[in-house]
Amino acid sequence: MRIEKLTKKFGSLTAVDNIDLDASEAQMIGIIGPSGAGKSTFLRMLNRLTPATNGKVLVNGKNILKLEGAEKRAWQRDCAMIFQQFNLVPRLNVVTNVMLGRLNRHSVFKSLFNIFGKEEIDRAFNSLERLGIAEQALKRADNLSGGQQQRVAIARALTQEPKMILADEPIASLDPLSAQVVMQSLREINERDGLPVICNLHTLDTARTYCDRVVGMRQGKLVFDGPPAELNSTAVKAIYGAEHEIDESVTSTSINEERLDNATFSHDLNVAAA
Numbered sequence: 001m002r003i004e005k006l007t008k009k010f011g012s013l014t015a016v017d018n019i020d021l022d023a024s025e026a027q028m029i030g031i032i033g034p035s036g037a038g039k040s041t042f043l044r045m046l047n048r049l050t051p052a053t054n055g056k057v058l059v060n061g062k063n064i065l066k067l068e069g070a071e072k073r074a075w076q077r078d079c080a081m082i083f084q085q086f087n088l089v090p091r092l093n094v095v096t097n098v099m100l101g102r103l104n105r106h107s108v109f110k111s112l113f114n115i116f117g118k119e120e121i122d123r124a125f126n127s128l129e130r131l132g133i134a135e136q137a138l139k140r141a142d143n144l145s146g147g148q149q150q151r152v153a154i155a156r157a158l159t160q161e162p163k164m165i166l167a168d169e170p171i172a173s174l175d176p177l178s179a180q181v182v183m184q185s186l187r188e189i190n191e192r193d194g195l196p197v198i199c200n201l202h203t204l205d206t207a208r209t210y211c212d213r214v215v216g217m218r219q220g221k222l223v224f225d226g227p228p229a230e231l232n233s234t235a236v237k238a239i240y241g242a243e244h245e246i247d248e249s250v251t252s253t254s255i256n257e258e259r260l261d262n263a264t265f266s267h268d269l270n271v272a273a274a
């Protein structure tokens with residue numbers, strides 16, 4: 001996927017400002033930036049939930065921003081989206097929620113009557129097994145913890161057989177342990193299935209721990225693009241602003257040995273800011 005000059009304006013506000021990004025490798029890319037930087041809008045344009053004002057998104061030479069009808073739906077199926085609030089159907093059981101990932105492959109008639117073949121049911125159970133939640137298959141989705149619900153959402157995404165995964169702050173509502181499990185699942189899918197994952201994240205340390213590449217956004221602009229190792233205090237300031245007090249140990253989603261590194265890093269930041 002190659003993104004060229006991607007721009008979104010809401011009236012006079014430029015939410016995403018002329019972004020160029022080459023995401024053709026099967027990397028795990030973390031997008032970080034302060035609230036309002038344009039991260040969600042950026043992802044939503046990629047899978048056509050929000051129309052772009054300007055720019056191109058080229059996939060196999062095709063500008064997917066121009067696709068309509070069946071081609072547009074096929075593209076939306078190809079890039080599965082994972083949301084902060086899981087977007088499950090609360091009253092349906094887990095395995096039915098997962099099979100909803102197949103719905104957009106069916107005719108309206110089949111969809112209406114909820115007809116799934118054995119192969120599709122097996123696929124759903126396999127995805128659940130892979131995410132470690134097969135034993136929850138028959139429970140109502142709203143009886144699961146947040147972390148389990150997000151794993152159901154990932155299983156649903158897998159069942160969709162996507163070519164890439166987009167995740168908008170998938171761990172922002174989760175406790176640290178669940179957050180770790182969810183990020184590890186996304187990473188495992190990226191590595192084992194070779195699927196590109198683009199993931200909006202609200203904490204730096206998560207991007208550092210799980211991503212091959214970090215993209216920093218600020219006020220709609222791309223202000224950093226590189227491996228986590230290059231995310232030094234200068235880069236962090238470019239993303240979050242010099243005035244921004246960053247204490248990673250407070251916002252950290254990691255729970256073990258990372259703490260130490262973060263503490264050191266926060267200290268470096270404070271020294272740099274002083």
Ligand SMILES: Nc1ncnc2c1ncn2[C@@H]1O[C@H](COP(=O)(O)OP(=O)(O)O)[C@@H](O)[C@H]1O
Nearest residue numbers: 010013015033034035036037038039040041042
């Ligand atoms: N539907 C909308 N209408 C008007 N402004 C919007 C809309 N969606 C987002 N914005 C604005 O666009 C900017 C970027 O928002 P968003 O993409 O949600 O940022 P982030 O996900 O980084 O927090 C913000 O200033 C936000 O208020």
Ligand SMILES: [Mg+2]
Nearest residue numbers: 039040041169
């Ligand atoms: Mg957002």
